[in-house]
Amino acid sequence: MTFEDLKLISPILKALKDVDYTTPTAIQASAIPLVLNREDVIGSAQTGTGKTAAFAIPIIQHLVNETQNSGGKRKVQVLVVTPTRELAIQIAESFTDYGKYTNLRNTVIFGGVSQGKQTNALRGGVDILVATPGRLLDLMNQGYISLQHIKYFVLDEADRMLDMGFIHDIKKIIAKLPKERQSLFFSATMPKSIVALSQQILRNPKKVAVSPVSSTAETIQQYLYTTNKSSKHDLLLHILQDAEMEQVLLFSRTKHGADKIVKNLHKRRIEAAAIHGNKSQNQRQKALKDFKDGKKRVLVATDIAARGIDIDKLRHVINYDIPNEPETYVHRIGRCGRAGEEGISISICEPEEIAYISDIEKLTRQKIELVEDHPFPQTDRPMNASEKKEVEKEKQRKKQEFFANRNKKKGSQNPGFRRHKR
Template sequence: MQFTELKLIPPILKALRDENYTTPTDIQAQAIPYILSRKDVLGSAQTGTGKTAAFAIPIIQHLTQEQYETKGKRKIKALIVTPTRELALQIGESFTTYGKYTKVKNTVIFGGVTQNAQVRALKAGVDVLVATPGRLLDLMSQGYISLNHIKYFVLDEADRMLDMGFIHDIKKLLEKLPSKRQSLFFSATMPPKILKLSQQILVKPEKVVVNPVSSTAETIQQYLYTTNKSDKKALLLHILRTNEMDQVLLFSRTKHGADRIVRNLRNKKIDCAAIHGDKSQNQRQKALKQFKGGQIKLLVATDIAARGIDIDKLRYVINYDIPNEAETYVHRIGRCGRAGEEGIAISLCEPEENAYVRDIEKLIDRKIDRVEDNPFPQTDKPMNNEEKKEFEKEKQRKRQEYFANRNKKRADKKPGFRRRKRNS
């Protein structure tokens, strides 16, 4: 199938040709006809399958055809709600790209920055609003946004929306939306909570399921290093230095862990940066721009911050920490090997993560290739319950010893320390 077979208007087809898009992805080929027919859609597709275009293209077409019937200041007709600012910006760019030969105007709003520029864009009038939940509700409460004219509502990355605690915000938004609208609901996974939420939003939806989460692309080679926690930093350095890697997206489980990895690699003269929720919007955008432009070779990200990262021909993904949810592994490595390109996914596993690897291999129904020439092989076994208790007891003892020594040093330096401590 070609885009020319999807009954798209000439301005959109021209924009697609500019991007060298001729053949729609599976979710685009299935979802676009339903959306053009004004049906609600429940879409499930893993990251990188092209679902943004699947809803952006038909919405642009609807709005373009309706513009001939309306006059006056633009009202917000389409609302796309997404969990992260990176993803919001990416969606906004997609609307701009696919709609550049139309008169459809979009803007993006998100938290973490001052609202002045966003308010000015809203006052000028827009057709499509892409927003994160918090800033959207904030500007609604201030009277800058009205949802009275919404005809198209999209909830994107719904599973992450729930993971990030936005469920109450979404319910507030649903109360403000017109009942007569076309609703589109997209999520990479479909656990019971997500299905229940979709039932509150959609009316007799058409279901589009593409590339179930249990699948990994055949073009991605998967490798596993089993090592010890104490050797992980050295192993990562060994991998980076013995392989010619131009661009590497590395996943850390926590924000603090991401910062530690960056500090260690920079000390070893490796250009890298981290993106996560504690970074400012400017810092995140600067890191992404440097990574895409080749100024830095390695980008360290947490799972939530990585949503919305779209890098053409990214070849390498490294799991510094094995995710404790098997589906997350599939999403992570899906960042590379897109659109038929080859990708390489490398995972570093310490003893406590062996159970996670077994869950992943069960989900994807294949065994990940073990790397035999590992200079730091896994030698210790996972701790049993008794060993874990001893470990926690020893950790608590060391913590108490540390604070006792610290207080003693302070008291030695400041004679009045203990007296002031008691009186405070």
């Protein structure tokens, strides 16, 4: 099958040729005809299989075929809501690419930056709006955005929307949409909560499921290194001695952990940058650009920040922390081996994470290949329940001690504070 077989208009076919798209992916071949037929769609597909094109291309065709710009300011007819800034930017860029030979306008809005440029673009009039939930509601409340002319609504990465606590925001947005509209849900995973939400919002949706979430791309080789918690970083340095690992996307469970990993890599003169929610938008975009341009060898990311990172020909993903949700593992390693390219996934597992590996192998029905020949073998055993309780108790004690000492220090530096306390 080719894109011509999908009965796409010539301006879109010309734009697709410019970006070297020749054959639709499975999700595109299944979803595009349904969207062109004005069906509501709930679609799930493995990350990296082209979900954005599956909804953007037919929506552009709808808009081009409909009467447009009959005078006056352009009104927002398409709303795409997505959880992260990076993904929002990427989707807007895709609309620009696919609509290159049309006169459609799109813009993207997200938080973490000044709203000036975004509101200026909105004042000029746009056809397609890509947004993160918080900034969208904010600008709606300020009167910059009206949803009353929306004909096409897309909720992308719906599963992560719920994970990130956006459910109430999404319901507020949906309440402002016209009842007569075409609605599309696209997500890499489809937990029951997403299916239940879709039933409230979509009208007789057609389901498109390509490569269930339990599957990982056949082009990705998966390896597991077991070690102790205390030797994780040493093992990471050992793995990075491989000169063929020119570009590595590394996942950390926490923002603090990501910063710590970058700091330790810098000590060994390994160029690295972190991307997570505490970084400003400019910092995140610079880190991503430096990584894509080869200025940084390692990009350390948290799961939420990594949504939307799309890097051509990325070969290596490292799980420094094993995710406690097996679906997240599938998302992570899907960042490499995209579009039929080969990829290598490496997971560094401490004793307390062994159970997570078991869950991943159950979900994917694949055994991850264990690498035993390395200098930092796992010698510790997982803690039992009482040991975990003691460790948690010790953490709380140290936390209380830290704050007590800090308050004491503040008091000693401020005599007025001590007098007031007396």
